[in-house]
Amino acid sequence: MKVALDAMGGDHAPAVNIGGAKEALQLYPAIEKIFLVGDQAALEAECAKQGLSLSDPRVQIVHAPETIGMAEPGAKTVRRKKQSSINVAMDLVKAGEAHAFVSAGNTGAAVASATIKLRLIEGVDRAGIASGLPNEFGVCHLLDAGANPEAKPEHLLVYAIMGSAFAQYALGVKQPKVGLMSNGEEDEKGTTFTKETFALLKQFADSGKAPFEFVGNVEGHDLFETQLDVVLCDGFTGNVVLKSCEATAKAMFKWLKAELTASPIRMLGAKISKGAFMALKERASAESYGGSPLLGVNGVVIIAHGGSTAVAVRNAIRVGMETYEHKVNPHIQETLAKVALT
Amino acid sequence: MKVALDAMGGDHAPAVNIGGAKEALQLYPAIEKIFLVGDQAALEAECAKQGLSLSDPRVQIVHAPETIGMAEPGAKTVRRKKQSSINVAMDLVKAGEAHAFVSAGNTGAAVASATIKLRLIEGVDRAGIASGLPNEFGVCHLLDAGANPEAKPEHLLVYAIMGSAFAQYALGVKQPKVGLMSNGEEDEKGTTFTKETFALLKQFADSGKAPFEFVGNVEGHDLFETQLDVVLCDGFTGNVVLKSCEATAKAMFKWLKAELTASPIRMLGAKISKGAFMALKERASAESYGGSPLLGVNGVVIIAHGGSTAVAVRNAIRVGMETYEHKVNPHIQETLAKVALT
Incomplete structure (x- = not known):
């Protein structure tokens, strides 16, 4: 399957996006390709920095000259910045070139772009x-x-x-x-x-x-x-x-x-039981879940936290993969057609 | 000042209520009296068990034959169970015999009883x-x-x-x-x-x-x-x-x-830094805050968590004391009169 990643979205873009893509390519052989969508020069530089080879046929930069900021009004900006990374990535899903959209960027913009470009599933009024x-x-x-x-x-x-x-x-x-x-x-x-x-x-x-x-x-x-x-x-x-x-x-x-750092004795204890704190962080952290599906649009759209780390981006890509591979949308369509609510 | 305590309210009544009253009497000399409102026999037994002497002039049981359960519909039950501990305690505030009402019982019932009996402050539509x-x-x-x-x-x-x-x-x-x-x-x-x-x-x-x-x-x-x-x-x-x-x-x-208990080594570390966990618990626990003022009624009404411990009940009594002593309600009245919103 192929993923369109908004490589410019989020508080720590493009570093964590490229880092997340790199991890996903290493861990998930089912991924045939990740489109890194965003500013070509910035993404080339970041890929070089992180050692993600652009000669790898599984990686392809797709240039998008505009970026939607985290604080911009989502729905409005999506209409104005037609060449933003969110819109260009969504177009890849719309055209069938990618099977999942993943973004840690402006949530309102991603929701608006998905709704406009992919349209809602029959029987769905709001994603x-x-x-x-x-x-x-x-x-x-x-x-x-x-x-x-x-x-x-x-x-x-x-x-x-x-x-x-x-x-x-x-x-x-x-x-x-x-x-x-x-x-x-x-x-x-x-x-x-x-x-x-x-x-x-x-x-x-x-x-x-x-x-x-x-x-x-x-x-x-x-x-x-x-x-x-x-x-x-x-x-x-x-x-x-x-x-x-x-x-x-x-x-x-x-x-x-x-x-735990308030006294030397507490610090000693904390050092001994360090594994517990790391395990707790792993368990409680949003990072481990990484991506939230936007349900109701005709396409797999995964929204990650603005503060995503590379691990969170990688996990968002994984959620996109699972949502696509397990045919969540076809099942939703089928169920909605069967129950015929409207 | 004098406090009317709903001694039957909460998940662990009357044990934590009597325990909280006992602690409050020890810690806060400004408290002249705590009325323990509830079933006389049950409260006498609990006071005896916890060594709270009823010959102490600062303690007085006020019998209330009914109790409102935590899951009962608050507003309705308050009207039906006129002799419930919540209503009887509220009546003490209404009559001016007590200066603050404290309950860890049914929140809806406490809000309804306070609104019916104490009435809203002029300029307040909803507490x-x-x-x-x-x-x-x-x-x-x-x-x-x-x-x-x-x-x-x-x-x-x-x-x-x-x-x-x-x-x-x-x-x-x-x-x-x-x-x-x-x-x-x-x-x-x-x-x-x-x-x-x-x-x-x-x-x-x-x-x-x-x-x-x-x-x-x-x-x-x-x-x-x-x-x-x-x-x-x-x-x-x-x-x-x-x-x-x-x-x-x-x-x-x-x-x-x-x-922290997943391995002997983690347990050892946790034992050494035990103070940190206790301090965190103290800091993060609702217990330390203990009581939430119901603002907008003509009287001091403090609502504590249903799962309150004795410490939480004691802290709720303290919040009642502070709210009364610092004249929060007179200040609210004054401000509302001054800004004349309505």
Whole structure:
């Protein structure tokens, strides 16, 4: 399979993008080619620096003269900067030259470009970002993590179908469990929006057509302690929750480090048990998950964290590969056609 | 000052409530009396067990034959169980016999009881819960953390005034910094609700009447890394964020423990640097903050976590004491009268 990588996207581009591409090429033989999309001169220089040979037939720079900054308004800028790395990379997917788009760049821009160029899958009104959080049982995907801040109940019903297709086909979960994020676990908890969504999901689950188990309302702690594959919410809530969880983990690491270096004796202990902290970092870090699929567009689109490292970019490429190879989108199309919601 | 403690509220009542009262009496000489409100026989037995003498003039059991369970619908049950510990304790505040109400019980019930019995401060449409989160600079209060899930922009403007009065008078912050929780820091980010709220806050701040600095939109990471005193949001978002942060911290501790006990050598290191983990726990734990003031009612009402320990209950009593002694409510009344929003 072939990947179109936005090599200019993210806080640490193009270094981590080239580094991630290099790792992916080494680790994943299924990748036939990675298109490095961005400023030709900058990418040539970075490839030379990192020893990624451009004579390798699996690597190809595709020049894109423009870059969309992380703080630019996404949807507007995508329309203005037609030759941006995001748009040029998306065009490769649209043309069928690449099978997956991967970017650590401006999320709003990637969502807008994907929606404009690839179009939505029949039966989908709004695309949604499925962001993985590590839990006791594997990974729980928060959907939507920010593409659709003012979602409607019907959007979340489609997200439930798409998220469970991702869990089932990309991750191998037989009967995905889907919860609805609320401010309490009791059925009657929530806002007008979540209550309407709850009723819609329950009705669909009760109809027997749902390719998932609807477990009802869930709370923050269920993200980590409960066996759940998908937690549904509007994109505003999902974005705020995701960033709050990341921020908490980051603060905890920072405080742990401060405490462990507060005295020579603590430093000694920390040195002895160093492996534990590295393992915890591996487990808790967004880096290990690396990429969130944008579900609902006609094509594989993976959005990575703006602060991605090379490992995160590599993992985002892996998620793109898995999403493509396990035919997540064809399965979503098939399921949506079968349940015929609209 | 005198405290009315709902001695039957919370997951571990009445043990932690009696334990917390006992600690508070030992630590805070300013407390003249704690009313232990709940089932007389159960409380007598628990006091005997924990060695809290009922001949101490600073302790008085006030019998309440009913208890509201944690999972009962709060507002409804408050109306039905008139003799519940929450209602009886609130009546003591209403009658002026106690100066602060403290409960680790059903939040919805406490909010409803406070609103019905104490009434709202003039100029306040909805009460809000201010929950403290530890950050680099002290404590940042998330307001509202769950009392008002479907808040309106005008509610958040009043929360900004009340939250900054709490930060200024109870915590000694000279010019409180207030942010609005959104899905991005740029001014134009957010939902229809947050954008309207942003405009209202900005207009008020620009008028020169605001007793706080409005710093604009903030994100999850600002809760821990940015110098902020109050982060405003609707009660649904606040509740979900608070629980997600708590859940992340809890998961991190659990995983850290698992990693540190995974081998004898790691266990040895952990034993040597044990002090660091205890200090981290102290710093990150909700226990150390203990109680969230319900701002906007005519009286001091402190809501503690359902899972409160004795230390958390004691800290909730301390927050009640500080809120009362530093005249947070009179200051809120004064400010609201002065700015005359309505």
